[in-house]
Amino acid sequence: DWSSDVCSSDLFPSHDTVFGCISLLISHFTHFNWIIGSFSAHFSCMHLVLPAFIKHFGILGAVLLYGSHLLKVQNILAFVAAKTGMIYSGYIYNRISFFNSVIVPAASILLFIVHPIGSAVYFYSFYWFIPMILFVFFRKHIFAQALISAFVAHALGSLVWLYCYQLAAPYWIAAMPVVLFERCLIALGIVATDTVYSSLLAMIKQLKARIIS
Secondary structure, eight states: OHHHHHHTSTTSOOHHHHHHHHHHHHHHTOEEEEOTTOSSOEEETHHHHHHHHHHHHOSHHHHHHHHTTGGGOSOHHHHHHHHHHHHHHHHGGGOOOHIIIIIHHHHHHHHHHTSHHHHHTGGGGGGGGHHHHHHHHHTTSHHHHHHHHHHHHHHHHHHHHHHHHOOOHHHHHHHHHHHHHHHHHHHHHHHHHHHHHHHHHHHHHHHHHHHHO
């Protein structure tokens, strides 16, 4: 009848999309680590969830979630730059390419070392050679893809902190020992979330098939 046609149409989000959006929203408010150099900023579990979310549900939900926060922030330019970088890095997780894995990190290194503060700690940007190496040798592996995404997010986020907040050289040096562990942890979280999403969506699909039959 008419009501069932409307409810099954594209006007309403599917149950699996609603599930994905709820999980993304929860991850946004779940913290897992402080950002070195700040006692008010932190990494949320969205860093782990977002790439897998975009892979399975698309980019629109992430854009809408961040867009809803625009009226609450003081530095809109820094907020948009940071979240755009994060969404982009999440977007490339399942779209590994030469541009995403080599050109973007190389450009990030250049932008970092030409900055007056960045030039004093130029070696910090050497972390961004990692996605280039991974692309050349291991780009077919899911963990390598997740690690590329994690390091691209790190590169773009670092540029925001450098150019928008002028984070001093000692903070970059203090962060260096934890960056590799932190990025590997995020990559593992991305792979785990991807696996969970895939399993749950398969279960939902099977359940729907049984209900329909």
